[in-house]
Amino acid sequence: MYLKNKIFSIFVLTLSLTDIAAQSSIKILEQGRKTSIRGLSVVSNEIIWVSGSNGSVGKSVDGGNSWQWITVTGYEKSDFRDIEAFDENTALMMGITQPAVILKTTDGGTSWRKVFEDTAKAAFFDAMSFYNPKEGFVIGDPVSGTNFYGLRTNNYGESWEEIKQFYQLDTLQNGEAFFASSGSNIKHIDKDKIVAVTGGTYSRLIASFIKPTQIPIIQGLAPTGANSIDIYKNKAAIVGGDFERDTLRMANCVLIHFSRKKLRIQSPQTSPHGYRSCVIYLDENNLITCGTSGVDISSNGGMNWQLISNESFNVVQKAKRGNAVFFAGTNGKIGRL
Numbered sequence: 001m002y003l004k005n006k007i008f009s010i011f012v013l014t015l016s017l018t019d020i021a022a023q024s025s026i027k028i029l030e031q032g033r034k035t036s037i038r039g040l041s042v043v044s045n046e047i048i049w050v051s052g053s054n055g056s057v058g059k060s061v062d063g064g065n066s067w068q069w070i071t072v073t074g075y076e077k078s079d080f081r082d083i084e085a086f087d088e089n090t091a092l093m094m095g096i097t098q099p100a101v102i103l104k105t106t107d108g109g110t111s112w113r114k115v116f117e118d119t120a121k122a123a124f125f126d127a128m129s130f131y132n133p134k135e136g137f138v139i140g141d142p143v144s145g146t147n148f149y150g151l152r153t154n155n156y157g158e159s160w161e162e163i164k165q166f167y168q169l170d171t172l173q174n175g176e177a178f179f180a181s182s183g184s185n186i187k188h189i190d191k192d193k194i195v196a197v198t199g200g201t202y203s204r205l206i207a208s209f210i211k212p213t214q215i216p217i218i219q220g221l222a223p224t225g226a227n228s229i230d231i232y233k234n235k236a237a238i239v240g241g242d243f244e245r246d247t248l249r250m251a252n253c254v255l256i257h258f259s260r261k262k263l264r265i266q267s268p269q270t271s272p273h274g275y276r277s278c279v280i281y282l283d284e285n286n287l288i289t290c291g292t293s294g295v296d297i298s299s300n301g302g303m304n305w306q307l308i309s310n311e312s313f314n315v316v317q318k319a320k321r322g323n324a325v326f327f328a329g330t331n332g333k334i335g336r337l
């Protein structure tokens, strides 16, 4: 019995990487709508919200089988690059620029109310992260010079206060900014612990508990840098690359291990297959990343990545309550793992 089990477990271990890849496939649920989706919030296995360009918002309450779509009145040209939903009725969403605006719905997406707007022409919002429905953060690009720009709410998004300093960081480098590619380059670890990653001329990890740290992701040009970070306990996975050369398989992923005061930074042994705009942990070992050139999975904490689909997606998210995984991308494409 003992021996049999041991042999069995070795067998399972050696097979696991290829096995999971072979078993993982993505079912396309929706396609063809005139919107590029970058906002995705999976409340549960049943309730999923998406947001995109051309003022579009979509919602499913049956696990993605059917979708209700609306174009937000007065915001028909807005590009809603991030959305955070809390249940079937309540969500906050962010229009990136002109207007740089935050909208809220409490009636399931039928009507949207403006809770914040920055009327400066240069205002540009990149992503939102919420610790809980009450406390959230929006990160933006510098409006004046290279000054850091953020917004914080403490009352369910009803009002927002401008933040001029992100822990030890009050200015970015020239040409350093945040990407608005998947709403996932800023994450709450804890109530007051937030991490974010930058790109452009520099690609850095910025956080409350460490000095801003340059990371080994391709950088130096506007389309290069880190696009997404996800956290699992004391580990982080970061992805990015060069979105104009989206099959370039170089310096596009970094793994971080946070210990007391130090950071251990590692690059994978086999990288994801090109530029990736979003990464998530399913658990400590299993991760998924997606981008315009396809979808990769890892079953060993991000050290090795295997391509499971050539489908282009901007964003991937796992259910906050549940285990369903959804993807979204251009032409209104939505997929389910």
Ligand SMILES: *[C@@H]1O[C@H](CO)[C@@H](O)[C@H](O)[C@H]1NC(C)=O
Pocket (backbone or CB within 6 Å): 033, 034, 035, 036, 053, 054, 331
């Ligand atoms: C937005 O709508 C216009 C008009 O229907 C269309 O031409 C354009 O391709 C749409 N944009 C996206 C990103 O789908």
Ligand SMILES: *[C@@H]1O[C@H](CO)[C@@H](O)[C@H](O)[C@H]1NC(C)=O
Pocket (backbone or CB within 6 Å): 307, 308, 309, 310
């Ligand atoms: C992706 O496309 C390449 C080239 O066409 C093909 O060889 C490969 O099998 C495809 N991979 C998947 C996972 O579909």
